[in-house]
Amino acid sequence: xxxxxxxxxxxxxxxxxxAQDVIVLDESxxxxxxxxxGRINAKQNSVNYLETKREDYSFKFDKTLHxxxxxxxxxxxxxxxxxxxxxxYNGTVMAYGQTGSGKTYTxxxxxxxxxxxxxxxxxxxxxxxxxxxxxxxSFTLRVSYMEIYNEQLFDLLSxxxxxxxxxxxxxxxxxxMVIMEDNKGNIMVRGLKCHIVNSExxxxxxxxxxxxxxxxxxxxxxxxxxxxxxxxxLYLEARSRVESEGQVVLSKLNLVDLAGSExxxxxxxxxxxxxxxxxxxxxxxxxxxxxxxxxxxxxxxIPYRQSKLTYFLKDSLGGNCxxxxxxxxxxxxxxxxxxxxxxxxxxxxxxxxxxxxxxxxMNPDALIKKYEKEIKELKQELSMHDQLRGIxxxxxxPYTEEQKIELRREIRSYVNGEIDELxxxxxxxxxxxxxxxxxxxKEAASLSEQESITNASTAREKQQTAPPSNFAGKIHEExxxxxxxxxxxxxxxxFGVGEAKPNAEFQKRTKRSAVPxxxxxxxxxxxxxxxxxxxxxxDRPKKIKMSRNDAFEEYKRTEGKALHExxxxxxxxxxxxxxxxxxxTQRLNDTKAEIDDFKSKIEKKQIxxxxxxxxxxxxxxxxWFQVIKEKKEVxxxxxxxxxxxxxxxxxxxxxxENLRQTLIANFQTFYDDNYQDPxxxxxxxLSSRSSRKEVEEEGKxxxxxxxxxxxxxxxxxxxxxxxxxxxxxxxxxxxGKAKKVTNRKF
Numbered sequence: 048x049x050x051x052x053x054x055x056x057x058x059x060x061x062x063x064x065x066a067q068d069v070i071v072l073d074e075s076x077x078x079x080x081x082x083x084x085g086r087i088n089a090k091q092n093s094v095n096y097l098e099t100k101r102e103d104y105s106f107k108f109d110k111t112l113h114x115x116x117x118x119x120x121x122x123x124x125x126x127x128x129x130x131x132x133x134x135x136y137n138g139t140v141m142a143y144g145q146t147g148s149g150k151t152y153t154x155x156x157x158x159x160x161x162x163x164x165x166x167x168x169x170x171x172x173x174x175x176x177x178x179x180x181x182x183x184x185s186f187t188l189r190v191s192y193m194e195i196y197n198e199q200l201f202d203l204l205s206x207x208x209x210x211x212x213x214x215x216x217x218x219x220x221x222x223x224m225v226i227m228e229d230n231k232g233n234i235m236v237r238g239l240k241c242h243i244v245n246s247e248x249x250x251x252x253x254x255x256x257x258x259x260x261x262x263x264x265x266x267x268x269x270x271x272x273x274x275x276x277x278x279x280x281l282y283l284e285a286r287s288r289v290e291s292e293g294q295v296v297l298s299k300l301n302l303v304d305l306a307g308s309e310x311x312x313x314x315x316x317x318x319x320x321x322x323x324x325x326x327x328x329x330x331x332x333x334x335x336x337x338x339x340x341x342x343x344x345x346x347x348x349i350p351y352r353q354s355k356l357t358y359f360l361k362d363s364l365g366g367n368c369x370x371x372x373x374x375x376x377x378x379x380x381x382x383x384x385x386x387x388x389x390x391x392x393x394x395x396x397x398x399x400x401x402x403x404x405x406x407x408x409m410n411p412d413a414l415i416k417k418y419e420k421e422i423k424e425l426k427q428e429l430s431m432h433d434q435l436r437g438i439x440x441x442x443x444x445p446y447t448e449e450q451k452i453e454l455r456r457e458i459r460s461y462v463n464g465e466i467d468e469l470x471x472x473x474x475x476x477x478x479x480x481x482x483x484x485x486x487x488x489k490e491a492a493s494l495s496e497q498e499s500i501t502n503a504s505t506a507r508e509k510q511q512t513a514p515p516s517n518f519a520g521k522i523h524e525e526x527x528x529x530x531x532x533x534x535x536x537x538x539x540x541x542f543g544v545g546e547a548k549p550n551a552e553f554q555k556r557t558k559r560s561a562v563p564x565x566x567x568x569x570x571x572x573x574x575x576x577x578x579x580x581x582x583x584x585x586d587r588p589k590k591i592k593m594s595r596n597d598a599f600e601e602y603k604r605t606e607g608k609a610l611h612e613x614x615x616x617x618x619x620x621x622x623x624x625x626x627x628x629x630x631x632t633q634r635l636n637d638t639k640a641e642i643d644d645f646k647s648k649i650e651k652k653q654i655x656x657x658x659x660x661x662x663x664x665x666x667x668x669x670x671w672f673q674v675i676k677e678k679k680e681v682x683x684x685x686x687x688x689x690x691x692x693x694x695x696x697x698x699x700x701x702x703x704e705n706l707r708q709t710l711i712a713n714f715q716t717f718y719d720d721n722y723q724d725p726x727x728x729x730x731x732x733l734s735s736r737s738s739r740k741e742v743e744e745e746g747k748x749x750x751x752x753x754x755x756x757x758x759x760x761x762x763x764x765x766x767x768x769x770x771x772x773x774x775x776x777x778x779x780x781x782x783g784k785a786k787k788v789t790n791r792k793f
Contacts, residue, residue: 050400053364054371055393056110056124059378060149066380072113079106081387106390108374108397117156121169124371128300129173131369132283133181135296135405139303139363140166143392144375145385146307151273153373154304158255158779161772167254167279167302168775174281175247181285189241189282190250192257193224195355196275197326200224202239203257203277226358234362241282251778254279274323276330276356277304286410295408301363305331305356308385330354335392341365342398369403372396446479455483593722602714610710614703621699624692631689638682645675 057079059065059072071080081104110123128138142150156165178186192203202224224238244250261273278301285296306327333354340346341364351361363370374393376386409417446454458480460466471477593601603611652668 051369051403053396053399053401054109055374055397056112056371057106057108057374057376057390057393058112058120058149058153059114059376060147061114062377062379064380065378066383069380069383070378070386072111074111074113077108077111079108079111079390080104081106081383081390104387104390106394108393117153117163117165117169120153120373121166121173124373125166125170126173128369128371129170130177131403132281132298132300133174133177133285135285135298135407136403137299137362137366137368137406139301139360139368139370140170140373141301141303141305141360141363141370142373142375143305144307144389145377145382146309148307148375148377148382148385148389150307150373150375151304153375154302155254155258158258161769161775164775168251170281170300170302171250171254172247172771172775174283175250183288185286185288187243187284187286188245188250189243189284190253191236191239191241191280191282192253193236193239193278193280193359194261194275195277195330195359197323198330198355200226200236200239200355201260201275203260204242204253205240226355228361232362232366234359236359246774248774248778250281251775255779273304273306274320274327276306276327278302278359279304294413295410297406297408301360303360303363308388310385330356333357334360335395337364338392338395338399341400342395364399364401366401367404367406368401370399370401446475451479451483454479455487458483458487595718598718598722599714602717606717607710607713610706610713614706614710617699617703617706621696621703624696624699628689628692628696631685631692635682635685635689638678638685642675642678642682645671645678649675 069082071082072078073080083103112120112123115123125140128140132138140154142153144150152165154165154167156168157163174188178184178188190204194201194203224236227235227237229235242253244253257277257279261275261277280302281300283296283298283300285298287294308328308331309324311321311324333350334357336350336353337357337360340349349365351357357364362368372393374389376382376389378386454476457466457469461469469480649668649671652671
């Protein structure tokens, strides 16, 4: 176990107003210098400069990334940790910085742009690519996506209702998810669902689905500010396909997008946004306290439990993990104070050391084999010791049933005084003697208790009903029966043969009755079976020779008529709704064009008024503003109508697909029972491909609309030009079609 310090990389947000005179980066030396000379009395001149007695700062980090691409960030920061994750090490990559510095862009990227995708999509792609390079191993990959919003835990991959969010904003809310620690010190979250993913597209779909559920709002420094800490975690389980190796390697990789620290004086937040800012700054302050405590060797207590973020990151900070932090800075003069604060925190993070080891667990089956081998070797060693001591017949295997019976006989003989002593050979025999003594005592106690109960009940019955003196003799002589009885209970049998009804009559035994009951039953069943077989062979109608296409047409007119009519009705409904969908889309586009037209008129009018020096809004311009407002309302209504219609179309399409599959399955059974394909004698039987094709063509006579044509062209083009990005875009489209389950309002 080797101590490895947390790696820190600094990434600058690209900007045209980078403060080159104040922030000096040297990528070769990996240093960042802050030149604050002459700006001590900053408050008198500008709020953009530092208010500190110290003039200059000098920082040195593991890597400095200035104006670099997303691909370079992955290669420099996350590639090594991803490889270590596949080898069995735990890993963590976290992005830290002020609001608007590019943390979410670094971790997630631009979802609709494959080239600008972030670290998490690239890590997912790399993991699946590397897993295919190890055919001798079997991998199981799980993912989870957790959000810490206002110090409450949410699973971004499960349904989150508005009621849950209202509870989260109240003081008496209780988490269903709880951060826990096992006996080995591993951190886990009870209630957090881990989903198995079998492909890159599935994992990306989970990521994009979780992204739609994140809490986001807008303020002056960031139009899409994330209001929570989000952790996307990969869990990998690797097993060897070789049976002799029983090792199971377990590892996890936390990809953390921290919420940005913000100054309320700059964001001018209020209401719920202000409350969120307080929680964010508070949790980041606790994170810094933990980092400071870990960097001080004399500190005995580390305050992990001050916040849920620090408790969850306990493994990542000072635990069994390889951790890397990306410090994002916004290198403009107005953000200089936040930049220095971020760099100071990054410097403290470099003092934290982790102890990373490969997480190897033994397979239970392999452990059993290992223990069996050890037991065999120990028995051989004992046998050698016994031979050296002159003991030739020592046996250390467990007693068999025959040996136990024989030992019990010896014990009874010893108890009855038939033998003077029991032979003691080894510890194994002593233990078995004590065990048999214990069983014999229990049996004796049980028999004594049963005899006491029997004697007491017999005495009580004699007292209640005293029979005549010759009653016992009559029982043996006359065999008195109950009026409904048909037999008597045999001794030690435990049951009688049953009871007959009062009006039951005796049936005369025939010659056939001489055969035992079981034989009669078998004979009867054989006769019935033979008669049935002969009936099937003689009376079963022969199958009619008919092709599948003709039989399918016949089936649609007879047994499958109801299903066929249902498919036709749904197909016609879908066709009508597609036509209506095209009309609504055209109406939506026309409304948007009208809004843009009025906006351009207003812009021209404003330009003309500016040239004339007249800033007053006239009646015509005011009327245009009113028209735009009305058109926007119409646009919203039409958009909602289009959205509802699209969901109805999706539902009908799914219903149609289910009906088609049902029709095909029912037809296959119908055809196999009644018809025979003439072509089956010449060639092997084929699947119902033609009938399936015909069914699938039911209701698809309508041509593709413009949107469907565009999607088809887009898919073909992407498959030819950039096939690697296909999984990414398909996952993004699926997430876009998924319903957004959160509804946070700001």
